[in-house]
Amino acid sequence: MQASYSVTSISILNISLYWISGFISSMLFSVTAHALDAISPLNTPVVYRESKPWLKSSVQSENKQLHELKIQLGKQLFEDSNLSSSGQISCATCHIASMGFSDGRDFSLDNQGNPLPYNTPSIQYVAYNYYFGWTGRFQNLQDHLDALMLNPNLMNRDWTKLSQDLNQNNEYSTSFKDAGYNEISRVSISNAIIQYEYSLARPSRYDLYLLGDERQLTEKEKQGYFLFKEYGCNSCHQGINLGGNLRQKFGIMASIFPNTDKIKTRDYGYFTSTQQDEDRFYFRVPSLRNVSNTAPYFHNSSAKTLYQAIEIMFIKQLGISPSDEDLMLIEVFLNTLEPIQ
């Protein structure tokens, strides 16, 4: 009797472990086996503290295989320089996967070789943003994609012409069909690219820490996290993406542009889109995810290192003169926001 009881309880435990691990692995879809071991529920009784699932479900009522094919197609399109009229640049020219889907330059170059007005932001966690672009003038990725494609200095490509060209390419026409698109058009091309962009998000050590694995952060990193909250960085850099869901004035406590002669159009922020005075110097609060990989910082690339950027934030946004140690600890914490490779 006793034996049979223990046998059933073990099998129940096994099944529940199987389900829990399946659930977690589906949430953190491509976490490596190592990371999975680390957050195995045997080590951490609390599976996750936040009630919301970590991943926004971009997959709705669609089978997983088809979705994978869409992502693959999106990747192919993302890296195809034939999408631009010059055949020289692709999306991946400025959003390089190895550099946090940014390009490490102060300003990326357009198809004439001239620098663009804004620094290229990372797009790895674009799935959790509510606005796009430095000023947040795009409400959705489709608008953003449209603007880039039609910009004569960037892709400079008409959607209908692009659709026709891709239609003539046998490889593309089959892979579009395989991915479940009936036709090659603005909608299907954008959808594939956007699905790919959504699929880039990866959990970081910080997320695993929040999910309940205390060992993911070192003592210093935890101290940095404490300071991050203590000094009020997380007043703006909050939410699932640590930013990306509000606009804030750049230079609340002290003007970021003391010398008015040197102010360029881009520095007026959202004002350039709305022409309304209350939007002057307002920028979208960028996500801090993957921040350590995406130097230089700010819309005008004025901070070359993360340390500098944090310092500027402290002085101009918080109105606090930080100690070197505080800056160092916060930088250490921000490094934990890198995606797990």
Added chain:
Amino acid sequence: MISQARQVSTLIIASILAIPLLFIYINAEMDNMSVSRELDNLLLEIRHNNTELSELVLRSRSQLDQQYDSLANSQLKFSDTMIRFKTSLLTSNNEMNVHAEVVYSLYEVRMQQLEQFKSLNAQIKNALRYLPKLRQQLRPLLSSNNSLLLEAVDQVVSGALNFRLFNDLTILDHSNELLSLLENPRNKHLLNSNSPLGAFIKHARNFQVTSKIEQALINSILSNQLSDELLLLEKNLANKKNKEIEDTKNIKKILITYSSFLLLLIIVFTLNRFHLINRVLFHKSLSEKDQLTSLNNRRSFIYRLKRSMKNVKQNDQFGALIFIDLDGFKIINDNLGHNAGDIVLKEIAKRLQNYADSIQSFETPICVARLGGDEFVVLFEQLNREDVSRITVSAAENIVATCARALPTPYNSYPLSASIGISLFPDHGDDVKTILNCADKAMYFSKSKGKNRFTFYQPSMHTD
């Protein structure tokens, strides 16, 4: 039969004509319904979203929600729905355009307010977190030499927290006085921009400004003009929809009244037509039939004779006129009275008609008529040349036999017979008068020969 078929076909045509009308009517109603349903759903969604936004703002304001994710998400949904709403309203009805513009501009204002709220709220949260921290730093600096200043700092900090709780502007005024006290030139040694006290004053002032703006902002967000406007729009749409429904109902009423009126007209018309046809037939029979015997009268006989003569000439055929005069009728009339005479005439007419009916089916059109008095005629309208003599002879024989048969009981004691004269046309003449005359001559010949017989007209008779 023919007239009935015609009436039925009129009805069918009328209903076929009505079908497209009905189709248009039903279709229009359905169209209206689907458009208004879509609009209603969108309005419902917008109103729900709008209240949700207010709720989320209050949540953020009261620190129940530390993040702006749900607010931003709701904003995103809101703008999505709004754009769909605008296009749907613009495409569907023009008179709501003004409302749509107002709603859209209010929506834009609201979105702007929400953006402003988020950034102000972030700044305020920051200040609330940082002011106590600064107080901690100030405590050792001030406690040694100026406890009054420390008291003021404490009050400013607790004033800030109180203001968050009670939203009472007098608290801010009080804090403001305290801050002016702290800025007193006597404290100059403590007040450079990098000193903790300087930072404290700066942050506190910033807090006051942003708090005031935030409070006004929250008031205007919660007063929610958009909601009022949406309500008005919904009312207008509902009114419009009701009016449309009323209109369609009215049209329905008119259509039904009209079609029932039409149906009534058709029925009345049909009945009237039926009645008229009956009347005409009745009058026709009156004018064509002999009143006593119901045989054809002289007039219709003449008409048919004329027609027959014409046809016969055209088709190279023959016609035969059998002229019958009753023998012994005058005696019955004189002895038994006119009534008895009438009955006898009727009897003879019946016999003649029966005979005509018996051969009519397989021979030629036959007309039996009473010309007046005791004179009857039987007209064979069309006969082929080879049949003429055979048929006329057999007919004449039969008629003679028929008339010679004994009369019914009260009159059977009176002998009655028929003298018959036969003329053929076109052989014996080509006009009515001549033919009748010839037949008459032949009949008299039969009478003179001893009655109860028949005679064909011979041209020799004419010479007498």
